[in-house]
Amino acid sequence: MIEEGLPGAVVKLCRGLRERGLLVTTAHATDAVRALRELGLQSKSQVYFALRCVLTSAPEEFAIFDELFWQLFAVPKTAKNQRSEAPRDAPRDPEDRGEKGPASLSSFIDQAGGDGEPAEDEELPAASDQLSQGKKDFASFGDAELEEIERIARRLARKLAARPSRRWKAARRGARIDLRRTVRRSLGNGAEPLELCFRRKKPRKTRIVALCDVSGSMDLYSRFLLQFLYGLQGSVARVESFVFATDLRRITELLRERPYANALRGLSAQVTDWSGGTRIGACLAAFNADFEHLVDGRTVVVILSDGWDTGDPEQLGAELAVLKLRSRRVLWLNPLLGSPGYEPLTQGMQAALPHLSVFAPAHNLASLRALERHLLA
């Protein structure tokens, strides 16, 4: 019965997979039919393995594949039994890898028992009058999502470190022959260049200065963004990290602590105004005054904040203008930008916008991945 409608079923499966976002082309469909013809159809599990091998290309896709496959190929009554015939080799938690775009960070927090609704409904703590002394216990966060954040950060850092600059340096092997050194070396062999010297492009190191808002309104996001900074910092790229709420604090050294749990312990011990109010302008002024030596024409400044500012918007604009002049680019990542209907209308955000090279969301894994593009530009 299956034999008759096999090409039809395969095409249907392919269409279904394509609709769910898998990379399935006509060539795949042809290969799939060919594979089944060659293999014969002795058992359902064999058909399953063959089609999965041809039609998927990442373990995250197995769940979707399974679902559609068993819909199409199982006789409804025995579907359950057939399913048990299916392999148990699929990776444990395909969902964990965050390929599902819409899973926002706040929904992770939902599962952790937090309050899912981000800032907008939350009451905005007033600045300076109440430095909230509550020390957060970061060590209790979920892990699979955090791992993925770190993975993204590491990958990004590798890319940042490997970008070629316009300068050359000598290398054992490389793209071009270094004529000058080759000729010089050849003198010993009677001007016979037996040994070639090469040169290659020097890697250009992008420097990153990250300023992360840890005030109350950012509560739901800052822990994830910190993890991201932690991942970046553990790599080859040069990253300087700061947190701010009512005051600015340099945390580069604290994030150097390995493993992450230790870094978190240090952070919560030393940073005291977690979840207080925000004075972005004043904090940027402090940064410009004390740490201007960290920013030069190769530096990308990343500000992670929702722009809820209880300070002076004019000061914010002025300090950003200074930063913009000194740095290569200024990125502002705003977690709220991910929520539909959000418009950057707060006074702070309005003052900041003209001075930014990039204004982008940072509310889920997908947006962190997109960050790559901005940092490499």
Added chain:
Amino acid sequence: MTEGIPQLLARLEREAYVADPAIATSVHLAMILEKPLLIEGPAGVGKTEIAKVLASMLQTELIRLQCYEGLDASTALYEWNYAKQLLHIRLQEKEGKSAAEAEAQIFSEPFLLKRPLLQAIAHAGRAPVLLVDEIDRSDEEFEAFLLEILSDFQVSVPELGTIKATQRPLVILTSNRSRELSDALRRRCLYLWIDHPSLEKELAIVRRKVPGAGEALTNQIVALAQHLRRLKLAKVPGVSETLDWAAALVALHASVLGPQLVAETLGCLIKDEGDLRKVRAEIEAGRLAGIGA
């Protein structure tokens, strides 16, 4: 090709590779559809081993291209042997041959250094197995270049002309997922994900590979390895670590595992200091499968 999956499984088994239906089906399809097979999975689950076993099973040569960052065409495909060319020119000068003659000579096959990709294409005789190992470590430009080679299996050397494969090599690519591979590459390949083995499969592997370890010891070793994988370790031990450990224990004439012995030989299994501390704590707390403190 008339044989099916069961025959292939048996042949792999003869090569001491314990496969499962997913692996056998993928390998079989790679051979009959003549498409590259992309294998992903955690470290140490036997991705590279598949290529080696296949080469030995098919009685053909294994050509291996190890990828790394900065790998480029001249290292992967071909390069002219400059030193040899220069020496040759010097010798020729004495004989007074014309420049054109000399040039024709030094840009001929004896002066060509074949790197793995060209070796695989120019290979005479039985189609070889080409292993492109850890493709995720190379950079994206190289990936694009590799795609071009894999799509038509021919290379043109400007001085020599086009070299075309007489038989398509069987191509195996492995990746540890340290970066996403391009869609173009994924689309071109068959896909196989190998995860850490189940208890039964790992038992079968250890029995097959380290027969010297008795049944009791094998059971203990595998139970412990499986247990360790459930702890959140930074470097999860793969089957290859289990095998190393089993071999080490056999060399020490151990017949049964105790906390002392485990602590002494743990280095075979755990390769990270933080992990070591974690596992030692587990042992002291007597929480490790089958090992009383």
